[in-house]
Amino acid sequence: MGFSRKRVDKDGNVRYTATYRDLKGRIRSAGTFSSKKKADKAWQDKEAELRQGRVGDPSRGQMTLRKYAEDVWLPNHRIEPKTREKYTGYLDKHIFPELGPMKMADIFPEHIRQWITKLQAAGVSPWVIQSCKSSILNALFTTALNDQIIYIHPCRGVKIPTVPSTPRTIITPEQFDVLYQALGEPDHRLLVETDIETGLRWGELIELRVKDLDLATRMLTVSRKATEISPKFHPDGKRFLITRYPKDKEFRRLKLSKQITKKLQAHIDAHRLGPEDLLFARRVQARPPIRVQAVPDPAELGLTRPNAKGRQYQHGTISAYNAGPCRCDHCRAAYAQYRAERRAKGKDRPRTTIKVEDHDEHIPRNWFRRYVWHPALKAADLGITPRVHDLRHSHASWLLHGGADLQVVKDRLGHASIVTTQKYLHTLPEADDTAIDAFTKIRKRSKKKNKKPKKPLKTTS
Known part of the structure; x- marks a missing residue:
């Protein structure tokens, strides 16, 4: 006491x-x-x-769901850092506002059903509701039940909205050729081609290093993945977390074609990459210093090119830099001088600069999607908008359509179950041609049987 x-x-x-x-x-x-x-x-x-922490004490259930989740369950729940980041976001946005203030012992299935109804009315997608209820709350209440904090599982027997299974977007070889030509940088072309030829996940692809490729045997070893997470969820406060195993937690080896191996070897030689260097990286170079010593009179510099609205501005002015937008040395110098004057007066806080030597060379997914993938899709005009991950789906579909063994494709992609691999059967547009031909054949036969014979012509004697 x-x-x-x-x-x-x-x-x-x-x-x-x-x-x-x-x-x-x-x-x-x-x-x-x-x-x-x-x-x-x-x-x-x-x-x-x-007393709330003692087994068998009824007062343990008096703690709120928010307190239990933040202080007891989430800190000790064994999950990947990226999953922890996702769970934290869903808890704060979708679960805590409604269920967070409630005591653990007072939550019953009816409250879970009411919560799901409110999420639906707010326009939350069935996929998010499924993750919140089936993944987060189900695991949270199961742990609480095992620890005798509660004596009824509120999620059991509660149904969620139907989660439709959407068809996969498969890129045909013809569409890929058009997309490949729309990619401007040679390194981006090689990355996308490697992805379609290997079917790697994005985290596995951007963590590939020279040492993972055996050029003699053309064998590629997949043994790590890079995950982009918020620095506050990273053990060292960094942006990318390197996991020493792929998603399926098993190393796998796959063979590459001769043509992609030659391209990768040329890429390694051109960039002079060592065994520990990333095959694909966002290599940052130091920005060249502004060479203008004194800002001339803007009236002597002329006008900028017309912008999207057809307007022009004087070089060496803030308007030219912001609205032009012009990035010549004169306009950059004028903008730099303007910012320096504001910082000297205490009006702006200087932004922390990223040192080249401290920069992580892993390619961010959103950066690649925004500045490489989407512009290439727009230029290619394929009629579809595939994701980068759909290259993996297309790889599996191409292999199975070309006659590859189902088990070989499963091992190559790292699927846990062969049922997952079977879903890629008959996904190319021409996969159902045989069914259409068979249907048309039977349909024509029916029309022939029902066709009335022609009456013989009457002859006059």
Whole structure:
């Protein structure tokens, strides 16, 4: 049992320290207060919190779902950092606003059904509702039930909205050739071609290093993946987390074609890559310094090119830099001088610069999608808008359509179940041609049987 300890400070003031024993019997302090009443309340509150943590104590269920999730479940739940980031976001956005203030013991299936109904009314997609209920809440309440915090599982028997299974987008070889030509940079072309020829996931692709490729045997080893996460979820506060195993948690090896191997070897030689270097990287170069020593009179520099609205501006002005938009040395110098003057007056906070040597060379997914993939799709005008991940789907579809063994394709892609691989059968547009031909054949036969014979012509004698 806790107690309040009287103490007198160096000024002669009487203070009271609230003390209590933790679950391991150690004496702890709950703070120092000016009155014994406040100190008694502090150690009593601490003992009440400890009772919530004892197995079999009904008061354990009195903690709120938010407190249990943030203080007990989430910190000790074994999940990948990227999954932890996703769970935290869904908890804050979709779960805590409705269920967070409720006590664990007071949550029943009816409350889960009401919560799902509100999410649907708010326009939340069935995929998000499925993740929140089936992945997060189901795991949270299962742990709470095993720890005897609750005695009924609120999620059991509660149905979620139907989650439709959308068809995969498959790029045909003809469409890929058009898309390949629309990619401007040779390195981007090689990355996309490697993806379609290997079927690697994005995290596996951007973590490929020279040492993973055996040029003699043309064998590629997939043993790591790079995951882009928020720095606050990274153990070292970085942007990319390197996991020493792929998604399926098993190393796999696959053979490359001769033509892609030659291209990769030429790429390695051209960039002078070492064994530990990334095959595909966003290599940052230091920005050349502004060479203009003095900003000339803007009236002497002429006008910028017409912008999207057909307007022109004087070179060497802020308007030319912002609205032009012109990035010549004169306009950059004018903008740099403007920002320097504002910082000197304390109006702007200087932005932290990224040092080249500290920059992570892994290619961010969103950066590649925005500046490489989407412009290429727009230029190619395929009539479809595939994702980068659809290159993996297309790889599997091409192999199976070309007659590759189902088990070989499963091992090559790293699927946990062959059922997943079977879903890629008959996904190319021409896969159903045999069915259409068979149907047309039977349909024509029916028309021939029902066709009335022609009457013989009458002859006159």
